[in-house]
Amino acid sequence: MATxxxxxxxxxxxxxxxxxxxxxxxxxxxxxxxxSTAVLDADFGLRNLDLLLGLENRxxxxxxxxxxxxxxxxxxxxxxxxESNLSLLPAxxxxxxxxxxxxxxKRIVDMLKEQFDYVLIDCPAGVEDGFKNAMAASQEAIxxxxxxxxxxxxxxxxxxxxNTNAIKPVQLVLNRVRPRMMANQEMLSIADxxxxxxxxxxxxxxxxxQVIVSTNRGEPLTLNSVNSPAAKCxxxxxxxxxxxxxxxxxxxxxxxxxxxxxxxxxxxxxx
Amino acid sequence: xxxxxxxxxxxxxxxxxxxPNWKICLxxxxxxxxxxxxxxxxxxxxxxxxxxxxxxSIADQYNCKIIxxxxxxxxxxxxxxxxxxxxxxxxxxxxxxTLKMNEKNITFSKSHFHQGTLRSGEYLDSPGDLLxxxxxxxxxxxxxxxxxxxxxxxxxxxxxxxxxxxQARISALHLRPxxxxxxxxxxxxxxxxxxxxxxxxxxxxxxxxxxxxLDAT
Ligand SMILES: Nc1ncnc2c1ncn2[C@@H]1O[C@H](COP(=O)(O)OP(=O)(O)OP(=O)(O)O)[C@@H](O)[C@H]1O
Ligand SMILES: [Mg+2]
Numbered sequence: 001m002a003t004x005x006x007x008x009x010x011x012x013x014x015x016x017x018x019x020x021x022x023x024x025x026x027x028x029x030x031x032x033x034x035x036s037t038a039v040l041d042a043d044f045g046l047r048n049l050d051l052l053l054g055l056e057n058r059x060x061x062x063x064x065x066x067x068x069x070x071x072x073x074x075x076x077x078x079x080x081x082x083e084s085n086l087s088l089l090p091a092x093x094x095x096x097x098x099x100x101x102x103x104x105x106k107r108i109v110d111m112l113k114e115q116f117d118y119v120l121i122d123c124p125a126g127v128e129d130g131f132k133n134a135m136a137a138s139q140e141a142i143x144x145x146x147x148x149x150x151x152x153x154x155x156x157x158x159x160x161x162x163n164t165n166a167i168k169p170v171q172l173v174l175n176r177v178r179p180r181m182m183a184n185q186e187m188l189s190i191a192d193x194x195x196x197x198x199x200x201x202x203x204x205x206x207x208x209x210q211v212i213v214s215t216n217r218g219e220p221l222t223l224n225s226v227n228s229p230a231a232k233c234x235x236x237x238x239x240x241x242x243x244x245x246x247x248x249x250x251x252x253x254x255x256x257x258x259x260x261x262x263x264x265x266x267x268x269x270x271x
Numbered sequence: 272x273x274x275x276x277x278x279x280x281x282x283x284x285x286x287x288x289x290x291p292n293w294k295i296c297l298x299x300x301x302x303x304x305x306x307x308x309x310x311x312x313x314x315x316x317x318x319x320x321x322x323x324x325x326x327x328s329i330a331d332q333y334n335c336k337i338i339x340x341x342x343x344x345x346x347x348x349x350x351x352x353x354x355x356x357x358x359x360x361x362x363x364x365x366x367x368x369t370l371k372m373n374e375k376n377i378t379f380s381k382s383h384f385h386q387g388t389l390r391s392g393e394y395l396d397s398p399g400d401l402l403x404x405x406x407x408x409x410x411x412x413x414x415x416x417x418x419x420x421x422x423x424x425x426x427x428x429x430x431x432x433x434x435x436x437x438q439a440r441i442s443a444l445h446l447r448p449x450x451x452x453x454x455x456x457x458x459x460x461x462x463x464x465x466x467x468x469x470x471x472x473x474x475x476x477x478x479x480x481x482x483x484x485l486d487a488t
Pocket of ligand 2: 019020021043048122
């Protein structure tokens with residue numbers, strides 16, 4: 001039985017910034033490190049964590065039946081076929097939104113805490129009930145954002161809410177970083193983002209076409225991690241979460257030729 | 272040296288009890304450092320903008336980037352904030368005489384004091400003056416019937432004299448709001464970057480909102 005379970009909310013405010021992709025890849029990476037990990041799909045309205053993990057066809061029961069005591073937790077948990085340390089607790093149907101309360105989320109998470117080292121909660125977009133329920137059950141949070149003004153604005157809003165709810169620590173993941181665009185100042189810089197959000201940067205994830213390929217295949221990148229830049233980023237995030245002191249990778253090196261210009265812009269190697 | 276366990280940021284604590292001055296202490300700490308990102312805890316040492324700039328250049332020589340400052344000295348916080356650094360003011364314990372004296376000297380009526388950054392979507396309104404120790408981020412809004420003083424960066428929206436007082440002013444260490452309002456006047460924030468280290472003030476002059484360095488008034 002795990003004693004010091006870490007319950008981490010993965011949230012963003014704005015939709016489509018990469019929460020579910022991060023949850024799936026982080027789940028696989030942590031499991032790879034030998035940590036028993038549960039990923040909980042809290043996006044009842046638009047569930048798709050099961051799709052990303054390629055587990056859709058194995059779902060029999062969901063969090064809903066567990067709460068209604070129609071099945072036991074272990075009957076609803078879906079073990080990943082290739083990574084046995086990872087289990088998914090699927091979201092129930094969208095009508096759950098009508099009656100689900102923060103206490104229900106807490107009950108589910110308390111059950112998961114009894115057997116997992118990590119519980120990752122894939123949060124729905126927005127700051128309404130779905131977010132509030134998921135937050136109620138969490139201890140710490142990872143805020144995902146993109147180097148875009150609107151995503152940063154929404155992340156800031158969410159961080160304010162996490163702070164007032166004493167969620168600690170709150171760390172930042174900056175997703176879909178394109179070194180060339182940053183070097184040309186067509187995209188917000190890392191400093192622009194961290195300056196406003198004032199959070200410790202847990203990591204960056206590079207824009208990577210293979211993310212889309214892997215999504216469609218239902219195999220998170222970190223599962224095979226051929227030579228994908230994004231996979232490397234996800235693995236590093238998992239290691240840093242475990243307290244390893246992995247230096248942030250420098251995207252300038254990922255896009256050769258832009259190195260010097262980018263480094264000047266960055267001043268430090270905070271990737 | 273104090274170190275936080277999680278994350279990449281290390282904290283360097285500069286103090287003068289064991290060293291002749293803070294610079295020697297800083298250099299000593301930097302020598303033993305294995306991280307690039309640091310927060311400087313200045314304790315109660317008073318540092319001017321020039322001191323902070325010197326501190327940054329010393330850190331530079333050790334390839335070390337300063338992320339933020341914290342201090343119990345308000346002077347130091349003003350200096351580091353105005354140079355654009357995240358700065359956290361650590362309030363002295365209530366038993367401390369300095370704070371009590373300061374409290375007596377503040378004579379705002381119905382004034383509100385807020386410590387901490389206001390983030391997007393957050394809103395603060397005061398029936399008198401409003402003093403904020405922290406940033407007002409884009410998407411956040413502050414308003415006051417009287418003056419607004421921001422000991423930090425104003426990047427969101429501020430409305431002073433919200434009930435029509437056109438004498439009201441808005442001051443900030445870094446005044447680059449999305450929008451400014453004084454009484455019934457509305458102005459968009461200036462585009463160009465402000466000069467570092469100079470606090471600015473917005474007020475109504477000949478029926479227009481103007482922004483000028485705070486010292487000049
Ligand atoms: N680093 C990346 N590189 C390229 N594409 C990415 C990256 N991260 C995410 N994407 C793509 O962005 C889209 C949205 O990702 P994802 O579903 O993880 O976001 P989300 O925050 O969970 O969205 P929602 O708010 O709808 O739940 C997906 O099509 C995904 O493939
Ligand atoms: Mg999602």
